[in-house]
Amino acid sequence: MVFQLPAGGTDDEGFPITESIEYTRAWASLKTLKGRSFYAAATSNNENMRDFQIRYQPKLSDEKRPNNLIVTWRGKEHSIESIEDDDGLKKTMSVRLKVIS
Numbered sequence: 001m002v003f004q005l006p007a008g009g010t011d012d013e014g015f016p017i018t019e020s021i022e023y024t025r026a027w028a029s030l031k032t033l034k035g036r037s038f039y040a041a042a043t044s045n046n047e048n049m050r051d052f053q054i055r056y057q058p059k060l061s062d063e064k065r066p067n068n069l070i071v072t073w074r075g076k077e078h079s080i081e082s083i084e085d086d087d088g089l090k091k092t093m094s095v096r097l098k099v100i101s
Helices: 036-043
Strands: 002-005 021-025 028-031 049-055 070-073 076-085 092-099
Antiparallel strands (some): 049 092, 070 076, 076 092
16 A cells, blocks of 8 residues: 655645655555444444554654545555544554545
């Protein structure tokens, strides 16, 4: 999974971004929905949502992460719904994404 700054904004130095810039990469484990969570997602039309678990990266914390990041996974772009530190131990993070294209 690749976290990217999309084209159209400006970088940290104020220069315009003409094409997507890689922010960071992460190996991810896709969490599949089972049981109640599967049926809850189906009833609320969340079939385009994906949950992943990655190793903790400080640059992806709420304080440091740019607001406009997108994620590319398996050739599809996703918007970030949330990134949370699991259990506050700074070992893993849960990433929730929504398909854009």
